[in-house]
Amino acid sequence: MHHKVVIIGSGPAAHTAAIYLSRAELSPVLYEGMLANGIAAGGQLTTTTDVENYPGFPKGIGGQELMDEMRAQSERFGTKIISETIERVDLSSRPFKLWQEYEEEPITASAVIIATGAKWDQCVRGVRRGGAHIQKKPLVVIGGGDSAAEEAMFLAKYGSEVTVLVRRDALRASKTMAKRLLAHPKVKVRFNTVATEVTGEEKTSGLMTGLRVKNPKTGQEEHLEANGLFYAVGHDPATKMFEGVIEMDEEKYILTKPGTSYTNIEGVFAAGDVQDKRYRQAITSAGSGCIAALEAEKFLAEQENEEVTGGIEGESEARKPKENGEAPEYRSNPLL
Ligand code: FAD
Numbered sequence: 549m550h551h552k553v554v555i556i557g558s559g560p561a562a563h564t565a566a567i568y569l570s571r572a573e574l575s576p577v578l579y580e581g582m583l584a585n586g587i588a589a590g591g592q593l594t595t596t597t598d599v600e601n602y603p604g605f606p607k608g609i610g611g612q613e614l615m616d617e618m619r620a621q622s623e624r625f626g627t628k629i630i631s632e633t634i635e636r637v638d639l640s641s642r643p644f645k646l647w648q649e650y651e652e653e654p655i656t657a658s659a660v661i662i663a664t665g666a667k668w669d670q671c672v673r674g675v676r677r678g679g680a681h682i683q684k685k686p687l688v689v690i691g692g693g694d695s696a697a698e699e700a701m702f703l704a705k706y707g708s709e710v711t712v713l714v715r716r717d718a719l720r721a722s723k724t725m726a727k728r729l730l731a732h733p734k735v736k737v738r739f740n741t742v743a744t745e746v747t748g749e750e751k752t753s754g755l756m757t758g759l760r761v762k763n764p765k766t767g768q769e770e771h772l773e774a775n776g777l778f779y780a781v782g783h784d785p786a787t788k789m790f791e792g793v794i795e796m797d798e799e800k801y802i803l804t805k806p807g808t809s810y811t812n813i814e815g816v817f818a819a820g821d822v823q824d825k826r827y828r829q830a831i832t833s834a835g836s837g838c839i840a841a842l843e844a845e846k847f848l849a850e851q852e853n854e855e856v857t858g859g860i861e862g863e864s865e866a867r868k869p870k871e872n873g874e875a876p877e878y879r880s881n882p883l884l
Contacts, residue, residue, distance in 0.1 A: 550656045551577045553844050554646060556634045557663030557786075559591025560830045561820025563618035564837030565661050565844070570625035572845050577628045577657075580619075582649065584633040584664070585786040590615035591665050592821070593830055602830050614830070639793055639813050658851060659815045659844045662794075662802060663837060664786035666821035666828070668779045682776040684708045688759055690743055691780030692716065697725040699780045704734040711772060713741045713761060740765055746777060785822045794818075801825050809840035817844050 553569055555562050558580035569576040580589035588594045593611035600608040609617075623629060630648070638645040638654070645654035687707035689700040692714035700710045712729065717739045719726040729735055738761070745760040759774045785801045787794075795803045795812040802818040804810055809817040819840035820833035 550643060550658075551575070552657070552848055553577070553659040553661065554579065554634075554644075554655070554657040555661045555663060556646070557581070557591070557661075557665055557820065557822070558589045558619070558629075559593065559615070559663060559665045559820055559833055560618060561665070561822075561833040561837035561840070562591075562661070562663035563615075563622045564834040565663060565819060565841040566622035566627040566629075567618075567625060568838055568841030569845065570622065570627040572841075573626075574845060574848060575626065575628070577630060577655075578622060579630050579632055579634050579646075579648070581633045581664075582631055585667055587665070587667060589631060590619065592667070599830060634789070636789055637793065639816055642815060644815065659817070659847055661809070661837075661840045661844055662790065662811070662816065662818045662822055663820045663833075663840070664822050665833075666783050666785045668781075668783055682706055685775035686711070686773050687776040687778065688713060688743070688772065688774045689778045689780055692718070693720040693780065694722055694725050695783070696780035697721040697729040699778055700729060700735050701732055703776075703778065704732060707734070707776065710735045711774070712737045713743055714739050715742050715764065716740070743777070744769070747771070783821075783825065783828065785825075787822060797825075799825060809836060809843050815847055817847075 552574050553576050555565050555576055555578040558578065562578055566576050566578045590612065593599060593615050596611040598608040599611050599614055602609065602614060619629065633649045634646050635649045636647040639660070643656035643658055644660050645656055646660070647654045683706055685707055687703050687710045689696050689703065689710060689712045696712060700712045704710045712735060714737060719729070719737070721729065730737060740763050741761050742764055743759050744762050746756055747758040747760065748754045748756045756775055756777060757773070759772045759777060760769060761772055762769045787796060787800045787802055790796070790802065791800070794816065797803055802811055802823040804818050804823045809819050811818050817840040819836040821828050824832060824836065
């Protein structure tokens with residue numbers, strides 16, 4: 549089956565792209581995944597309680613509820629949502645081929661938007677609880693890199709104190725960041741410390757009250773008082789099936805041309821956390837989903853125009869089938 553545009557993923561980036569493309573009457577098909585990458589359809593926000601920084605919800609909104617609303621909005625304008633995972637792709641020529649899990653025959657698409665997101669390594673037993681309850685409360689950040697340092701100093705504005713747990717005996721963060729972190733009056737850095745279990749109130753939606761930690765060298769355990777836990781370690785983009793296919797950085801984030809969703813493959817766009825290791829927010833993901841949709845729409849219009857007119861000057865040769873009937877060659881995005 550051929551589709552004009554297929555979206556892989558189901559977080560804010562995927563659904564924003566779907567809303568724009570369905571409103572543009574491009575009949576997008578969205579593969580939301582069946583526990584793809586270990587996350588339920590709807591993405592990372594389905595694993596949290598209150599989202600308080602997404603505009604339009606002054607009282608906050610549950611992560612699952614926000615994603616249910618986005619899904620309903622995608623469907624309202626005609627997005628076809630398929631609750632399956634895409635497990636393999638062939639993006640070497642157009643139309644692109646995508647294989648759904650357990651299916652032998654691929655579907656094809658003229659354009660693909662990759663919005664497969666990312667996942668934080670869940671290294672502690674228990675749930676992450678916090679949200680509105682972190683004001684003037686003791687907080688813990690796990691990680692020793694720049695992200696952990698940034699997160700800790702940011703959280704210090706809100707919490708009574710922030711403890712940073714570092715597994716090794718040194719910070720990985722850049723010298724400047726490490727210096728600032730260690731000098732911060734509200735931040736305490738504990739080296740050789742890993743978290744083992746979150747403790748909390750024994751009731752539904754109970755709050756986090758503490759954290760059990762351990763020194764991996766000596767095995768000594770301790771209990772810390774904490775009302776919020778933040779991971780700044782192991783943010784892994786869901787890009788395994790694109791390895792060797794699409795250009796990525798050394799941490800396996802898809803490379804996009806700055807300020808756009810263009811990957812190195814013309815007709816393949818990337819949005820959300822899968823290409824963003826810096827901001828990693830629902831709103832930035834949604835914004836990049838919008839960009840991907842508008843760029844995919846433009847790309848499809850150009851394709852259609854070429855079919856009607858026989859090609860856009862200067863671009864047509866590479867896209868036309870070869871004389872021997874073979875598919876056109878893979879060509880890098882001319883804008884890169
Ligand atoms: P994700 O949300 O990562 O979703 C991607 C989806 O694609 C997943 O459901 C996955 O299963 C699916 N998928 C992956 N591979 C495939 C495949 N091959 N086929 C089909 N489907 C696939 N941000 C905020 O702005 N505010 C907050 O308060 C906030 N709180 C957070 C709390 C927690 C605990 C976490 C983990 C994150 C939080 N974030 C928050 C960050 C925010 O959730 C992410 O930045 C955002 O969800 C990223 O969106 P995304 O569209 O890139 O995809």
